[in-house]
Amino acid sequence: MARSSRSSTTRLLYTLYSSPKTTPSPSPFPPPPPCPCPCSSPISALLAGNFHLRRFSSGSAARMKEEKDAWWKESMEKLRNIGISAHIDSGKTTLTERILFYTGRIHEIHEVRGKDGVGAKMDSMDLEREKGITIQSAATYCTWKGYQVNIIDTPGHVDFTIEVERALRVLDGAILVLCSVGGVQSQSITVDRQMRRYEVPRVAFINKLDRMGADPWKVLSQARSKLRHHSSAVQVPIGLEEDFQGLVDLVKLQAYYFCGSSGENVTAEEVPANMKELVAEKRRELIEVVSEVDDKLAELFLADEPISSTELEEAIRRATIARKFIPVFMGSAFKNKGVQPLLDGVLSYLPCPIEVSNYALDQTKQEEKVMLSGTPVGPLVALAFKLEEGRFGQLTYLRFAIYEGVIKKGDFIININTGKKIKVPRLVRMHSNEMEDIQEAHAGQIVAVFGVDCASGDTFTDGSVRYTMTSMNVPEPVMSLAVSPVSKDSGGQFSKALNRFQREDPTFRVGLDAESGQTIISGMGELHLDIYVERIRREYKVDATVGKPRVNFRETVTQRAEFDYLHKKQTGGQGQYGRVCGYVEPLPHGSPTKFEFENMIVGQAIPSNFIPAIEKGFREAANSGSLIGHPVENICVILTDGASHAVDSSELAFKLAAIYAFRQCYSAARPVILEPIMLVELKAPTEFQGTVTGDINKCEKRRDCRERSGLEMILLSPAHVPLNNMFGYSTALRSMTQGKGEFTMEYKEHAPVSQEVQMQLVNTYKAAKAAE
Numbered sequence: 005m006a007r008s009s010r011s012s013t014t015r016l017l018y019t020l021y022s023s024p025k026t027t028p029s030p031s032p033f034p035p036p037p038p039c040p041c042p043c044s045s046p047i048s049a050l051l052a053g054n055f056h057l058r059r060f061s062s063g064s065a066a067r068m069k070e071e072k073d074a075w076w077k078e079s080m081e082k083l084r085n086i087g088i089s090a091h092i093d094s095g096k097t098t099l100t101e102r103i104l105f106y107t108g109r110i111h112e113i114h115e116v117r118g119k120d121g122v123g124a125k126m127d128s129m130d131l132e133r134e135k136g137i138t139i140q141s142a143a144t145y146c147t148w149k150g151y152q153v154n155i156i157d158t159p160g161h162v163d164f165t166i167e168v169e170r171a172l173r174v175l176d177g178a179i180l181v182l183c184s185v186g187g188v189q190s191q192s193i194t195v196d197r198q199m200r201r202y203e204v205p206r207v208a209f210i211n212k213l214d215r216m217g218a219d220p221w222k223v224l225s226q227a228r229s230k231l232r233h234h235s236s237a238v239q240v241p242i243g244l245e246e247d248f249q250g251l252v253d254l255v256k257l258q259a260y261y262f263c264g265s266s267g268e269n270v271t272a273e274e275v276p277a278n279m280k281e282l283v284a285e286k287r288r289e290l291i292e293v294v295s296e297v298d299d300k301l302a303e304l305f306l307a308d309e310p311i312s313s314t315e316l317e318e319a320i321r322r323a324t325i326a327r328k329f330i331p332v333f334m335g336s337a338f339k340n341k342g343v344q345p346l347l348d349g350v351l352s353y354l355p356c357p358i359e360v361s362n363y364a365l366d367q368t369k370q371e372e373k374v375m376l377s378g379t380p381v382g383p384l385v386a387l388a389f390k391l392e393e394g395r396f397g398q399l400t401y402l403r404f405a406i407y408e409g410v411i412k413k414g415d416f417i418i419n420i421n422t423g424k425k426i427k428v429p430r431l432v433r434m435h436s437n438e439m440e441d442i443q444e445a446h447a448g449q450i451v452a453v454f455g456v457d458c459a460s461g462d463t464f465t466d467g468s469v470r471y472t473m474t475s476m477n478v479p480e481p482v483m484s485l486a487v488s489p490v491s492k493d494s495g496g497q498f499s500k501a502l503n504r505f506q507r508e509d510p511t512f513r514v515g516l517d518a519e520s521g522q523t524i525i526s527g528m529g530e531l532h533l534d535i536y537v538e539r540i541r542r543e544y545k546v547d548a549t550v551g552k553p554r555v556n557f558r559e560t561v562t563q564r565a566e567f568d569y570l571h572k573k574q575t576g577g578q579g580q581y582g583r584v585c586g587y588v589e590p591l592p593h594g595s596p597t598k599f600e601f602e603n604m605i606v607g608q609a610i611p612s613n614f615i616p617a618i619e620k621g622f623r624e625a626a627n628s629g630s631l632i633g634h635p636v637e638n639i640c641v642i643l644t645d646g647a648s649h650a651v652d653s654s655e656l657a658f659k660l661a662a663i664y665a666f667r668q669c670y671s672a673a674r675p676v677i678l679e680p681i682m683l684v685e686l687k688a689p690t691e692f693q694g695t696v697t698g699d700i701n702k703c704e705k706r707r708d709c710r711e712r713s714g715l716e717m718i719l720l721s722p723a724h725v726p727l728n729n730m731f732g733y734s735t736a737l738r739s740m741t742q743g744k745g746e747f748t749m750e751y752k753e754h755a756p757v758s759q760e761v762q763m764q765l766v767n768t769y770k771a772a773k774a775a776e
């Protein structure tokens with residue numbers, strides 16, 4: 005579709021085919037439309053990149069540009085890129101399933117762990133359907149009231165936290181789902197922190213109002229205290245638990261009921277008479293809270309003037325986009341109540357791509373920060389935020405986001421991180437595991453390209469600029485295990501699987517144990533590693549022997565120690581000569597790097613061409629500390645002097661000198677072992693309170709966990725427990741609580757082990773080495 009090939013007299017412009025306007029539905033929410041063809045509305049046609057050719061009356065170039073700009077602007081304003089994140093089992097996937105149904109994207113609702121065995125659309129992996137958990141984030145899109153909504157459903161388990169990081173990095177807004185019974189839970193705090201880190205405006209959705217014990221007001225107050233949300237409800241539920249019937253909208257002052265077999269018919273009625281007082285009180289609270297962060301509304305409020313729905317809605321929008329306020333919606337995804345108003349809230353309160361500031365670093369100007377326009381006019385800037393290998397080769401999800409520009413099938417794009425020029429052979433939009441080919445994609449979209457070899461976090465441009473996007477936060481793996489294929493013949497498939505998973509998931513690492521030669525996989529927890537072992541078996545048909553999971557200990561030094569090492573071998577053949585002098589010391593607390601090397605030699609004691617080999621030697625030595633063979637972190641090596649030989653010095657000689665120098669000074673630097681500490685949140689029926697708290701107290705590192713007892717449950721949070729003490733805890737908790745207890749844990753930090761534990765670990769390591 006070459007635009008330039010069109011004659012200027014006819015003035016053809018690729019534009020949208022305007023579909024005839026539909027007559028407005030009497031209901032405030034239209035019933036689910038039939039599956040929309042991507043071109044059935046101007047917006048979806050534009051966004052799907054499937055343009056219809058339309059003749060424009062001839063006009064001046066300026067007029068055409070004006071029209072085109074207006075057209076882009078409208079398309080941007082009618083686009084939302086949102087993520088759905090929450091604690092485990094809060095109902096993210098169930099909610100997404102309803103959204104897809106009401107927007108006509110799917111024709112039937114299937115439940116997570118539903119009796120029909122089909123499973124929800126967004127849990128497309130067999131493992132996800134079987135286990136009833138989300139493992140990978142999945143992207144989809146739908147159309148609601150003429151707006152295009154791109155959605156990413158993310159996992160709740162902390163082991164898959166990278167999926168949440170990746171999604172939030174590229175989204176413009178988010179729905180934070182909270183359970184109306186569980187309230188603000190440990191992962192709610194984590195995802196909220198992630199949303200804050202990526203400056204994502206959000207709305208909250210208090211789900212499961214149909215459940216026994218549902219208390220949205222308690223959850224709202226927890227969100228205010230635990231998450232420090234400046235928030236207020238924009239709805240009031242009509243009834244709760246079994247009696248949950250509908251919602252009153254505090255902005256429009258209307259009551260909504262959800263009828264039909266799947267809640268698809270929304271009827272608007274007057275606010276029930278017995279709720280008028282409560283509604284007036286909650287509306288006033290909403291206005292007060294928003295007024296605190298929005299001057300325009302504050303003026304009206306202080307003047308005691310009546311506030312219209314539009315004024316209130318606009319103020320909520322301004323405050324939400326400015327991340328000063330979080331509107332709270334309510335409902336029950338499972339009972340099909342409250343989803344359509346939430347979708348309306350996404351349109352009303354969450355930003356479109358051009359309302360969010362995105363920055364890139366200009367590599368030609370020492371990483372100067374540049375703001376991206378977010379429009380399709382301008383150089384292409386796209387971020388590869390997720391890689392996935394599909395049936396047709398590597399799929400690379402690229403966020404052609406807000407980050408400017410247009411990309412077309414067949415275009416050449418440049419990977420700024422590697423300098424490689426790549427042709428885009430195929431461009432698709434994702435609907436969970438299905439895909440739809442498109443010709444081009446524009447700023448603000450999330451699309452996938454095939455066959456583009458890159459790493460997640462790489463930035464692509466059209467070559468006219470050298471920008472990179474700031475990278476994602478990638479947490480360190482905390483647990484490892486040895487794996488090997490049962491049959492030697494499957495070695496090839498085994499390596500293929502590991503390579504693929506490692507490329508797709510930056511928190512999954514593969515290494516070799518230098519001593520045993522075993523393959524070691526590392527990840528964020530037992531579940532994370534178990535899932536990969538299972539995927540190797542299912543997707544690559546390789547049975548693997550799995551060792552005992554072990555903790556990713558680290559070593560570090562606690563004081564400065566000098567080294568002065570001469571590596572000399574000058575008897576027969578090519579000689580080796582290299583001397584290095586200097587010291588190692590701990591890096592200051594909070595340093596962004598884990599290893600630093602500094603050459604402070606004045607003069608030419610060592611020729612400068614040997615310095616990189618010396619640094620390499622120290623880095624290699626720090627990969628395996630001599631206490632227990634784990635990597636040494638937070639260490640700085642300073643090279644102050646040395647000596648070389650005109651003939652016998654070589655890179656190898658200096659590298660070996662550095663390795664031996666490191667070993668020489670290591671014990672004088674008083675090394676210690678660091679272990680991962682986990683934040684553990686635990687819930688169990690009160691009858692087991694004594695046993696459960698007694699047990700966790702035994703293995704706790706630091707006692708600052710709070711204990712809250714309700715009538716039925718106790719909640720311990722957060723306990724700081726070494727990961728080493730958590731192996732097999734799910735089985736232990738199950739037996740202590742007759743299967744009624746549950747816990748979640750999340751990595752907090754690496755901290756020094758006690759002297760006693762250090763001695764034990766060192767002795768075990770020595771014994772294992774001696775036995776080899």
Ligand SMILES: Nc1nc2c(ncn2[C@@H]2O[C@H](COP(=O)(O)OP(=O)(O)OP(=O)(O)O)[C@@H](O)[C@H]2O)c(=O)[nH]1
Binds near residue numbers: 137139159211
């Ligand atoms: N009673 C009730 N149950 C719900 C509701 N929403 C979801 N559930 C149930 O809660 C369980 C978890 O729902 P999911 O949608 O898988 O939750 P999730 O947050 O996507 O789960 P993960 O991604 O694995 O963390 C399922 O059994 C759902 O049927 C609701 O509104 N009410």
